Amino acid sequence: MPATHARIDAATKMGPVHYSVSDLGRMTAFYQEVLGFSLLDRSGQTASLGAGGRELLRLTRLAGARRARGTTGLYHTAFLVPTRRDLAHLVLRIAETRTPVHGTSNHGTHLAIYLPDPEGNGIELAWDFPRDVWPMKNGMYDIASAPREGVDIDDLLTEIERNGAEWTGLPAGTTVGHVHLHVADLESSEQFYHGILGFDVTLKSYDFGALFVSAGGYHHHIGGNIWRGVGIPKPPEDALGLRTFSVLLPSGDELERVLGRLSAAGIECKQESDGYLVRDPSGIGLVLAVASEG
Secondary structure, three states, X not given: XXXXXXXXXXXXXXXXXXXXXXXXHHHHHHHHHXXXXXXXXXXXXXXXXXXXXXXXXXXXEOOOOEOOOOOOEEEEEEEEOOOHHHHHHHHHHHHHOOOOOOEEEEOOOEEEEEEEOOOOOEEEEEEEOOHHHOOEEOOEEOHHHOXXXXXXXXXXXXXXXXXXXXXXXXXXXXXXXXXXXXXXOHHHHHHHHHHHOOOEEEEEEOOOOEEEEEOOOOOOOEEEXXXXXXXXXXXXXXXXXXXXXXXEEOOHHHHHHHHHHHHHOOOOOEEEOOEEEEEXXXXXXXXXXXXXXX
């Protein structure tokens, strides 16, 4: 695949993620009752959930679906809340519902709380620090100067004591901040996401086994790692987990430019109802679409 070195528009952002699930009722209830998502639509075997009217997550029941081990796919989806207090409310909600967590981290760019959903999809609940304090150098995430610590939960919860507003669910303004993927190979991933789609590389650490890319100077919109091994296969059609994630371009003209680069590279794009479906070198599906206004 030839590299073009064209840059994707700085206003590019992430859209909703779409999972195949086994128990639609249980999964919908978890995201609503534990994390405060709103049910936007329920049609047949698919539920759409989000916040403030914005879709963040789509769940589709797949009969007989099973968890595939050792394959490419989702590491986690980061749901990014607007304020530190919002993250504190989510932490309190997790504690009140006795929901298991995997851990926490202060990345310097953002605070992160990690947990699984009932079918094992990784969740990162995140809040960004102001950009001017991010450990970035020349557009790259400076992992060496980033904090190596967890989130101070007691300090975080003081946000609720200071501000006191009652929690009413996931707030408007919540977005999909990034998706982090298990990929088969970092070099081909870089060639695809950077060389063809045009994202900027913000972390390239093959020794660490990870690659981050972003648009507009963000710390990362898409992460890839080879922590499951190099050359791992893509999941079977009947697997639980990530179906697609979405990349939202700011205009139809920008979408056409990106589609043109994919076509020039010989990569097939399939037009669907919500955008153009393309698969990365690891077989992971992403949907390219134009962001709606608002």
